[in-house]
Amino acid sequence: MKSHADTLCVNFALENDKMANSKIMIVDDDPDLRQALRLRLRANKYETVNAVDGYSAIAMAYKERPDLIILDLGLPAGDGFVVLDRLQKDDKLSAIPVIVLTARDPQANERRVLRAGAAAFFQKPADNAELLDVIRASLNRAGTGTVLPS
Amino acid sequence: MNGQSTHVLLIEDNPGDADLVRLRLVQANSAVDVSCFNRLSDGLASIKEKSPSVILLDLNLPDCQGAETFRRVLEKAPDVPVVILSGQDDEALAVKALHQGVQDYLVKGAISSSGLERAMRYAVERQALLRSLEMSRKQQLEFKNQFLSHVSHELRTPLTCIHQFVSILFDGLAGEVSAEQRDHLKTILKSVNQLGAMVRDLLEASRAESGKIRIEPRCVAVGDLIRQAVTMMQLAAQEKEVGLEVGVDTRIPFVHGDPGRVLEVLINLIENGIKFTPPGGAVTVQACLVQTDPDFVYVSVADTGCGISPEARALIFERLYQDPSAVDNNRKGLGLGLFIAKELVGLHGGRIWVASEQGNGSTFSFTLPLYSLAKLLRPVITYQECLRDDLVLVKVVLRPLSKQVRASWKETCQHCLEILQRCVYLDKDLVLPPMTTHGAEETFLVVASTDLERAKIMMGRIREQLGRVPDLNGTGELEVSASAVRLPDGAGRSLEEQVQEVAGAVTEMIHSVV
Numbered sequence: 001m002k003s004h005a006d007t008l009c010v011n012f013a014l015e016n017d018k019m020a021n022s023k024i025m026i027v028d029d030d031p032d033l034r035q036a037l038r039l040r041l042r043a044n045k046y047e048t049v050n051a052v053d054g055y056s057a058i059a060m061a062y063k064e065r066p067d068l069i070i071l072d073l074g075l076p077a078g079d080g081f082v083v084l085d086r087l088q089k090d091d092k093l094s095a096i097p098v099i100v101l102t103a104r105d106p107q108a109n110e111r112r113v114l115r116a117g118a119a120a121f122f123q124k125p126a127d128n129a130e131l132l133d134v135i136r137a138s139l140n141r142a143g144t145g146t147v148l149p150s
Numbered sequence: 151m152n153g154q155s156t157h158v159l160l161i162e163d164n165p166g167d168a169d170l171v172r173l174r175l176v177q178a179n180s181a182v183d184v185s186c187f188n189r190l191s192d193g194l195a196s197i198k199e200k201s202p203s204v205i206l207l208d209l210n211l212p213d214c215q216g217a218e219t220f221r222r223v224l225e226k227a228p229d230v231p232v233v234i235l236s237g238q239d240d241e242a243l244a245v246k247a248l249h250q251g252v253q254d255y256l257v258k259g260a261i262s263s264s265g266l267e268r269a270m271r272y273a274v275e276r277q278a279l280l281r282s283l284e285m286s287r288k289q290q291l292e293f294k295n296q297f298l299s300h301v302s303h304e305l306r307t308p309l310t311c312i313h314q315f316v317s318i319l320f321d322g323l324a325g326e327v328s329a330e331q332r333d334h335l336k337t338i339l340k341s342v343n344q345l346g347a348m349v350r351d352l353l354e355a356s357r358a359e360s361g362k363i364r365i366e367p368r369c370v371a372v373g374d375l376i377r378q379a380v381t382m383m384q385l386a387a388q389e390k391e392v393g394l395e396v397g398v399d400t401r402i403p404f405v406h407g408d409p410g411r412v413l414e415v416l417i418n419l420i421e422n423g424i425k426f427t428p429p430g431g432a433v434t435v436q437a438c439l440v441q442t443d444p445d446f447v448y449v450s451v452a453d454t455g456c457g458i459s460p461e462a463r464a465l466i467f468e469r470l471y472q473d474p475s476a477v478d479n480n481r482k483g484l485g486l487g488l489f490i491a492k493e494l495v496g497l498h499g500g501r502i503w504v505a506s507e508q509g510n511g512s513t514f515s516f517t518l519p520l521y522s523l524a525k526l527l528r529p530v531i532t533y534q535e536c537l538r539d540d541l542v543l544v545k546v547v548l549r550p551l552s553k554q555v556r557a558s559w560k561e562t563c564q565h566c567l568e569i570l571q572r573c574v575y576l577d578k579d580l581v582l583p584p585m586t587t588h589g590a591e592e593t594f595l596v597v598a599s600t601d602l603e604r605a606k607i608m609m610g611r612i613r614e615q616l617g618r619v620p621d622l623n624g625t626g627e628l629e630v631s632a633s634a635v636r637l638p639d640g641a642g643r644s645l646e647e648q649v650q651e652v653a654g655a656v657t658e659m660i661h662s663v664v
Contacts, residue, residue, distance in 0.1 A: 032315075
């Protein structure tokens with residue numbers, strides 16, 4: 001990163017533009033929640049793709065190569081932990097940041113999820129502003145290796 | 151006893167009585183096998199090996215007499231039925247024995263063979279019945295917890311759905327919304343959030359009841375937590391036109407507490423205060439030290455609300471209790487908040503109580519144990535009963551590079567702390583327990599028994615070791631700095647006073663650097 005302040009600002013704007021087209025995969029078995037999340041993400045200029053279970057999550061991740069994954073834990077055909085594990089073990093997919101968004105209890109799951117390689121844990125219902133912030137930060141970190149000036 | 155061989159443990163010091171009991175037992179049931187001890191300690195020692203099906207106990211033994219005798223037996227063998235064979239017909243003692251878990255109290259002179267045999271048989275049956283009742287009570291408790299955990303999980307999904315779609319409408323993502331519609335949507339959102347909080351409390355209360363709440367205490371500046379809680383509640387106070395004020399002495403020492411949990415207690419109390427205070431009133435949060443109880447910090451939340459009746463005061467921390475006379479325009483909630491607060495404070499080793507006069511406001515107070523820096527520092531800052539010559543405070547700051555980092559960062563910080571502990575000399579240096587942090591930045595402090603010049607070597611070691619942490623490499627930056635601790639003039643002062651003074655100086659430095 002260049003040190004000149006003006007350059008930083010330009011970089012910042014470019015980063016934002018690039019992020020605006022980031023593709024986010026939503027993995028949730030509840031169609032209403034998928035729709036709500038899709039509306040919210042599209043309103044923030046993200047592209048979205050869907051997966052409805054653990055099996056299709058992996059297949060879809062291969063096919064679509066999303067920039068970020070939002071993952072539910074309770075899923076048919078391989079729960080969220082199975083998906084996390086398979087993503088981590090796959091060289092082509094392990095760099096994709098995963099944000100876990102689940103109704104399950106944080107005391108029992110947050111640590112486990114983070115150990116398994118997730119970037120963040122949110123319990124449903126999550127605060128939208130906070131979720132969007134973390135999505136932005138995770139994309140930033142994963143994307144090009146450059147970092148937002150704060 | 152099902153006709154099988156029964157093993158009876160007889161603890162009786164009078165050989166005549168012992169023979170008589172043995173004779174009666176054999177008369178009634180030939181399959182019985184009796185081992186007899188005349189001292190309580192010998193009898194107790196045999197339990198493990200012999201695992202008797204029933205214990206017959208005299209209360210006047212050479213090494214123990216009276217109520218103490220059965221207390222010790224019950225403690226040692228809570229699952230074995232105990233029948234007392236006493237020389238005295240003492241009804242009061244008999245009742246006491248039964249209350250404590252003894253199965254029967256027989257008077258020696260009045261026992262027949264068949265009576266004794268039956269008493270033993272019934273004792274065994276009753277004990278088995280009790281045990282199965284206890285088992286099913288435990289199973290039911292477990293079932294209730296599982297059920298609540300399941301229910302709160304299942305409730306969250308539709309709750310999330312409502313929350314998401316209402317906020318989509320509210321934010322205008324599905325078309326323009328009129329001011330009136332926005333108002334209505336805001337009401338829905340508020341109710342959804344209330345519902346969410348109730349679902350959380352439900353699970354939390356059931357956990358508290360079964361002792362499953364975990365706390366992770368740290369060294370915490372309680373004043374910071376109070377200010378944080380007040381900031382979070384300011385909006386709610388303004389909406390109701392209730393003043394919300396803080397009075398915290400800046401010299402309040404650190405406490406030993408789980409910051410998230412203490413914040414939870416504070417928010418709960420402040421929320422209650424606002425709820426029960428009419429517009430124009432005020433809620434005041436304070437922290438202070440009390441001379442008569444020097445090991446604790448006292449935190450209080452006082453309101454100018456309707457007050458609490460004496461009857462309600464006695465019950466207010468009970469689960470599900472709600473004051474029937476509480477004047478409140480809002481909905482009531484589940485009556486779990488104060489119960490959870492009490493459990494959380496209790497887990498910290500503190501206590502919680504309320505003082506109130508009806509019509510004249512209430513003050514909820516709780517205590518948190520002080521974090522004694524002096525006790526922690528003493529072994530490393532003294533050498534052969536003298537204060538060391540030089541002390542340095544080394545500050546290590548881990549700063550995430552992007553603004554929003556969540557819990558994987560916490561793991562990185564924990565890992566760094568472990569490494570830091572390996573960078574110091576255990577007998578001369580002390581890595582202070584982690585402090586509460588503002589945002590994601592984590593600050594670790596090391597008190598090192600060395601001068602500034604030599605501290606540089608340690609700092610170099612820390613930079614080198616932490617620089618190798620892969621997660622820190624990409625996502626955070628490291629800052630290491632040091633400053634000397636001003637040491638007191640030792641002349642004419644006890645070592646204890648000097649240690650206290652150093653602890654005070656270090657506390658002040660911590661306040662200024664964190």
